[in-house]
Amino acid sequence: MRTQCLWREHLYRVVLLILSVTVSAQYSLAAFCSIILFLFLSPPTEWEVESTYKTYLKVKAGDTALLDCEAAGEPKPKIFWLLPSSDMISSSTDRHFLHANGSLSVSQVKLLDAGEYMCVARNPGGDDTKLYKLDVVAKPPVINGLYANKTIMKVMAVRHSKKQIDCRAEGTPPPQIMWIMPDNIFLTAPYYGSRIVVHKNGTLEIRNIRPSDTADFVCVARNNGGESMLVVQLEVLEMLRRPMFKNPFNEKIIAKPGKTTTLNCSVDGNPPPDISWMLPNGTWFSSGIKTSQFLTGSNGILTIYSPDGDKAGKYRCAARNKVGYIEKLIILEVGQKPNILTYPTRPVTGVSGESLSLHCLSDGNPKPTIAWTLPGGHVLDRPQINRKGNYVCKAHNNAGDSSVTVSVIIVAYPPRIMNSDWSSQINL
Numbered sequence: 001m002r003t004q005c006l007w008r009e010h011l012y013r014v015v016l017l018i019l020s021v022t023v024s025a026q027y028s029l030a031a032f033c034s035i036i037l038f039l040f041l042s043p044p045t046e047w048e049v050e051s052t053y054k055t056y057l058k059v060k061a062g063d064t065a066l067l068d069c070e071a072a073g074e075p076k077p078k079i080f081w082l083l084p085s086s087d088m089i090s091s092s093t094d095r096h097f098l099h100a101n102g103s104l105s106v107s108q109v110k111l112l113d114a115g116e117y118m119c120v121a122r123n124p125g126g127d128d129t130k131l132y133k134l135d136v137v138a139k140p141p142v143i144n145g146l147y148a149n150k151t152i153m154k155v156m157a158v159r160h161s162k163k164q165i166d167c168r169a170e171g172t173p174p175p176q177i178m179w180i181m182p183d184n185i186f187l188t189a190p191y192y193g194s195r196i197v198v199h200k201n202g203t204l205e206i207r208n209i210r211p212s213d214t215a216d217f218v219c220v221a222r223n224n225g226g227e228s229m230l231v232v233q234l235e236v237l238e239m240l241r242r243p244m245f246k247n248p249f250n251e252k253i254i255a256k257p258g259k260t261t262t263l264n265c266s267v268d269g270n271p272p273p274d275i276s277w278m279l280p281n282g283t284w285f286s287s288g289i290k291t292s293q294f295l296t297g298s299n300g301i302l303t304i305y306s307p308d309g310d311k312a313g314k315y316r317c318a319a320r321n322k323v324g325y326i327e328k329l330i331i332l333e334v335g336q337k338p339n340i341l342t343y344p345t346r347p348v349t350g351v352s353g354e355s356l357s358l359h360c361l362s363d364g365n366p367k368p369t370i371a372w373t374l375p376g377g378h379v380l381d382r383p384q385i386n387r388k389g390n391y392v393c394k395a396h397n398n399a400g401d402s403s404v405t406v407s408v409i410i411v412a413y414p415p416r417i418m419n420s421d422w423s424s425q426i427n428l
């Protein structure tokens with residue numbers, strides 16, 4: 001099958017060639033013989049490209065260039081490549097890969113790889129060639145894998161600490177890295193100073209950070225593809241401290257109805273923490289919000305205007321800075337004026353010389369204190385009766401007072417016969 005096909009192909013060529021030779025009218029036996037020879041040892045030919053034309057190819061540095069070279073011929077031609085350096089590639093090397101189909105891949109293309117590449121297809125019948133012109137364009141630098149052109153970044157550092165600021169620049173050819181100090185001094189990597197170092201990898205290191213380092217530091221990465229710039233706005237902080245409530249415990253506050261009340265969530269921390277509040281209905285308020293009912297101050301104080309039963313509930317305050325987050329709970333109850341529930345509603349009769357207790361029970365929030373005013377105006381804080389008159393029970397808390405008046409009548413001691421008993425008296 002295979003030989004048959006080949007034979008057919010050759011036959012077809014013979015016919016074509018005979019036709020063209022006949023037409024050219026320069027027919028000779030010698031020519032005919034050489035044609036026949038040519039046919040049976042046909043040199044490699046490429047499909048489309050005339051070998052005198054160059055194919056242009058433009059590749060970005062660092063990418064892979066693929067140069068195709070397909071050839072047919074009998075016997076099957078061997079393919080090799082000539083590089084711009086005049087080196088010959090007839091089998092794969094570490095950066096030059098010769099594919100089975102004759103194509104050449106050049107990986108990690110460098111600017112030096114630019115130039116003319118020649119593919120040579122050779123069999124005993126002869127050579128055919130194909131020429132490429134490879135252009136390599138530089139890749140402009142990219143800083144930290146993200147920033148191209150000019151990027152501004154804020155960075156914080158703690159006083160007395162050591163700070164490293166990365167400026168890893170990628171690009172081909174490898175970019176040159178330079179840091180511009182706030183005083184306009186240019187430091188090219190690597191640079192080793194006593195307090196400031198620019199590492200080979202572009203990282204700027206500042207030791208023993210001072211408040212005066214609060215300034216702009218600029219990293220410039222440059223190659224012949226272009227340049228990129230990273231502007232670092234360094235801010236020097238005092239020691240970082242996590243947020244801490246001045247009073248770390250959850251609290252319960254009882255507000256006087258209608259009287260402006262504050263919830264105190266004052267907090268320490270560096271940088272100063274942001275404080276936000278969650279109202280009992282679940283809404284979060286950040287600092288500096290003022291409504292007709294609430295004010296959230298920047299100092300961690302929540303002011304509640306005219307508290308009533310609707311404002312009672314759980315308030316949560318949260319404090320956050322870059323090193324921590326804390327929360328605490330403040331339960332707000334709205335106070336209730338005392339209400340005296342149990343007291344004698346009718347005048348009370350006491351027996352002279354015996355003790356008598358008067359009860360006065362009150363509710364209210366917070367729990368009220370009870371005091372009795374005696375008929376002479378003297379105030380007692382525990383009930384003790386020794387005279388008739390009007391006794392006033394007063395219940396008091398910071399939401400208000402309530403009072404009731406109880407009349408006491410004292411009767412004389414009843415007569416009693418000594419050494420006798422009631423039943424015998426009756427029997428008499």
Ligand SMILES: *[C@@H]1O[C@H](CO)[C@@H](O)[C@H](O)[C@H]1NC(C)=O
Nearest residue numbers: 068069070099100101102103
């Ligand atoms: C040759 O082989 C390589 C690798 O398999 C492939 O990428 C390339 O496209 C091939 N070339 C042609 C012309 O088929």
Ligand SMILES: *[C@@H]1O[C@H](CO)[C@@H](O)[C@H](O)[C@H]1NC(C)=O
Nearest residue numbers: 164166168199200201202203
């Ligand atoms: C750069 O090199 C320095 C010193 O070797 C090292 O401390 C730093 O982590 C390196 N930075 C990066 C981004 O690799």
Ligand SMILES: *[C@@H]1O[C@H](CO)[C@@H](O)[C@H](O)[C@H]1NC(C)=O
Nearest residue numbers: 246247262264265266299301
């Ligand atoms: C809040 O509480 C802290 C500590 O408990 C106290 O120092 C501060 O004065 C209070 N602030 C107000 C406005 O009451």
Ligand SMILES: *[C@@H]1O[C@H](CO)[C@@H](O)[C@H](O)[C@H]1NC(C)=O
Nearest residue numbers: 279280281282283291293294
């Ligand atoms: C919760 O209460 C606040 C203050 O009264 C109000 O602004 C907010 O809309 C309320 N949110 C909801 C979900 O009711």
Ligand SMILES: CC(=O)N[C@H]1CO[C@H](CO)[C@@H](O)[C@@H]1O
Nearest residue numbers: 140141142148149226227228
């Ligand atoms: C590296 C990079 O992206 N450089 C670009 C900076 O901006 C100019 C135009 O403003 C572009 O031409 C560069 O390619």
